[in-house]
Amino acid sequence: MTESRFLRACRREPVDATPIWLMRQAGRYMPEYRAVRARYSMLDVIRTPELACEITLQPINAFELDAAIIFADILPVLIGMGLDLEFVKGEGPVINNPITSPADVDALRTPSAEENAPYTLEAIRLVRRELGDRIPLIGFSGAPFTLASYAIEGGGSKNHVEVKSFMLSEPDAWHRLMDKLTAVVSSYLVAQAGAGAQALQVFDSWAGVLAPDDFREYVLPYAQRVVAAAQSTGVPVIYFGTDLNGMLPLLPETGADVIGVDWRIGIDHAWAQLGAGVAVQGNLDPVALFGPWAEVERRADDILRRVGGRPGHIFNLGHGILPHTPVENVKRLAEYVHERSANREKDG
């Protein structure tokens, strides 16, 4: 394919217009998505490559997006490790046998991606066949800390007391757990690139619950290892978490090509702290899309103005798109980002 805007931006090369995609772009705000999910459970969709492929393509067919992201979830890789994962309606993910002791860590298996998530690898192959040369496909995984958090908390958590207590009280078992998760995540990311993913995003969704020194000691070394494994395939890697604005200067140490930034900071201020060595993805408040279009436009324009045409910007939300987001605003946002940034290039 002609090298895409998205992949060029990942490498901080000039583009004809700012590329845009949206985290969770295939999701409940789309009627097409709800129609499929009315018939199939979350795990069913993820484990049926034809359905995962169909859902992956829904936003691509509806909006002017510059990348697809494979429909999957960060948690199913835990099933093959021995954790009993369920998606409970209205409650989200639940792990019925969470990790509570070093012995639980030692009992975890470390299956290869081919054993662990063959359905997602097959879905990637299907999507690539469908997309042809139109736009690139992003694969993804949870980062080791975020997976450890779910595995120890047994699901989502407000204060992350269990995972942080385990980290502080059982440091040896903690590092063994992170080693195992790093092996599983690395295998998964490498296999996704092998199946055809042209970029890989590492979601460290919960890393922002940590103090910077704890992040550096207990988390960063493992983030570095999964990023390096993913990059060994030759594809660019995006590292993303929310609530990390107190430790932006640390994040380039992950080695990622692109850092995703939440909406709680001006993107220019974030980039100044991240330094010139990385591309930046973000950072519209997902809730801004619920406002009148004029407010969405004002905020999108402000982000483009703050970036000022600097190569290496990928427009995105600062977190996943929310259920009930008005579809019309999503459509207009993608068009607006392209038009406005293309004109800015021309205006100089």
Add this chain to the structure above:
Amino acid sequence: MTESRFLRACRREPVDATPIWLMRQAGRYMPEYRAVRARYSMLDVIRTPELACEITLQPINAFELDAAIIFADILPVLIGMGLDLEFVKGEGPVINNPITSPADVDALRTPSAEENAPYTLEAIRLVRRELGDRIPLIGFSGAPFTLASYAIEGGGSKNHVEVKSFMLSEPDAWHRLMDKLTAVVSSYLVAQAGAGAQALQVFDSWAGVLAPDDFREYVLPYAQRVVAAAQSTGVPVIYFGTDLNGMLPLLPETGADVIGVDWRIGIDHAWAQLGAGVAVQGNLDPVALFGPWAEVERRADDILRRVGGRPGHIFNLGHGILPHTPVENVKRLAEYVHERSANREKDG
């Protein structure tokens, strides 16, 4: 009283040892507190000055703390405005008639503090009588944005879609709502100082869900007004919220004497962004207290080392103390902060 360490630190004056208090220091982690709460509901305790006084003093009698904070809650002031607030067991606060329209805003009353929370003013008088000259008493209020968030969401919220949508879609009604909340909060803070509170903390607990430009436009002017009203009484004012590390340079514009900082940033980095004109309160991760004592000590020491004896530091957690926090670690933390900082002063 001999001028306290805490009040001196609020004014960035040198102290003999770093003052420490803990947000929610009177709380469920203390058996004495649970004993009272087993017999009385949250609203009962808040509305019975003798009980509020008793609970306020519990941590003061148990630990080496440098300030008391009146036992109250940020939400009861909404009752007098016309909102039907309940504390639902296991669910937290619920407002049964949340604000959904401009007409709802216009129907809100703006009672004076004497009408609205006479019980808390009386509790402040009782506590001051009990404390005598030992340590100062802090009063507090929710900030207008945080109260608006509860009033519109009808309780806690994960993504704050309702409050932010209202702000963007009904800007005129938003500003009228913030005006009314500002009047109520200002009256409440001024009355607390009049009743004897020697410092006032403004909790903008949810401000960290906003993008910096939205904070500046829709929230900051009202935060400035309540801070100025509180300062007109002559007492120092602390402004605190979490997840604000992307907009630290904006926070001194609140006018507060002290800015509270969460644990997601090194306190030295936070202070560098806040500038020399404010004192800083924080910032131990509340979950660190669940670790072995050696880990608590290491983190407390790191905070003191980062501050390096600079005048104007008040040691605190980066957020409220959590239920189930080991009491022994709280006791040792207060003692350690005093000993370590006093020795540091001597060592130079």
